[in-house]
Amino acid sequence: MNTQTYSCIGIDIGKTNFHVIGLGADGAVSVRSKHHRGGVVAALVKLDAQCFAMEACGGAHDLARRLRGLGREVRLLVPADVRAFVRTQKNDYNDAQAIAEAALRPTVRTVPIKSVEQQDVQLLHRARQRLVRQRTALINQIRAMLLEAGLTAGKGRKVLRRALPILLEDPGNDLSARRRALLASWREEWQSIEKTIAQLESELHNEARNDPRCARLMTIPGVGVLIATALVAAIGDASEFRHGRDLAAWLGLVPRQHSTGGRARLLSISKQGNTYLRWLFVHGARSAREHLDRSQHEWGPWLDELEQRLHPNKATVALANKLARIAWAVLRHGVVYREIDPRQKGLSSSASG
Structure with missing residues (x-):
């Protein structure tokens, strides 16, 4: 068994073959190997590494669960963040090395391992x-x-x-x-x-009926079974997002920036992240706009003012952004949505136990 300790093991996942790069304590490549899918777990557990890193994709979660079950630390990285670390020409070993190097950077975003x-x-x-x-x-x-x-x-x-x-x-x-x-x-x-x-x-x-997180999400206007179950399946308890605006940004519901020289320029929404979830939130917001009793609900005055100055489609996206932020609060803090009396001015939507 190899007794050397590695700072990180980068794994480039393929359909059949897995390419592995191990970085030593000095950051240099210390191991370079290729493994078939059937024997990759047995080969990886022989390596004494501080962490194992992979790009987040459909096949990464199964391997991550297996390694974590064997007591290994696993990091799933956002593929867009890894791209900047790829050197020279692109191939499987260079991809694995880029993954290992990116995993050592504290600013590179990670993805929670799905159950x-x-x-x-x-x-x-x-x-x-x-x-x-x-x-x-x-x-x-x-x-x-x-x-x-x-x-x-x-x-x-x-x-x-x-x-x-x-x-x-x-x-x-x-x-x-x-x-x-x-x-x-x-x-x-x-x-x-x-x-x-x-x-x-x-x-x-x-x-949705058996998951209390879904039940809490469905207390939000415009959020039904599809949004609740899809959101919980995608992000769990939302612990990977520090703020509600981070979730909205991940869903692509925030303006795209093109700023330079200290001048901020905001464009249309970025449309990054989970396309299906963004589509659900937009349709949920459209339903809330059309069917919400604005005379009785706290969002009524805000929606009326919003529609006076924005196109209906932009107002729908703004409401979808609002729904995403409230959904983050509900998931992150384990609470239910609480409607505020519309007569209480100066207060916005909130979540409360």
Whole structure:
């Protein structure tokens, strides 16, 4: 067994092969090796290192859990931060060395290691998202085929669902036998997709019902089962974020900067971070804007003033930013959202036990 102590071990994760670089106490490369997926854990535990570092990706969490279970310290790094440490040409060993060097810098951001349960919930969301896209594509194809036959249905998925049986049974329309048979098969496919989506959503509802963190998040206006379960699966208790604005920035809901010479210039939102979560928060904010009773809720005057000076879409994003910050407070401090009496002036949204 190698008795040398390494300051950090950088691991470049691949589909089959893993490239490893070990840095000694002086920062020089002391070990350079390549391992197959089946034997990488056994090879890594033989190395006496202060920490093991990897870029955060889908396959990193499983390996990180295995190493941590064996008593090793593991750091998952943000890939964008590692890129600056890659020297000369890009290859697997240079990537592993860049990971090891970046892990030794205190300013490089880390990603919390996800549990199996968190990844399972994320899989439910991804499966549902894929099916929703398939359903939308199928509905658009049905509408296009009907339009070619001179037939139209009103806006909305529910309207089309009610109209399909009538169109199929109407012998007086211009649908040919082939189109009628194809439309019937598409209708069955649509029903199958809807059934699977309902099953996935039922699992997400059960997850939200059994997780107290999700229950606390759903006390926030505009936050439902999808946002609550997706956010908990992505960030857990939000301990990696020091402030609510850090979470909003991670979601890409803050202005992008292009400042120089002491002159600050703010552009449109950065759209960095988790695209799916940002999409959910924006839709949650849009729902809150449309359905919130502004005469009774503390956000009413703020929203009214916001919409007077901003485009509705910008107001929606501003509210999504607000929701993200409140969600951070709810998760970080283990509290529930508390609505403030609108008659109390000078107070903003808060979370309280």
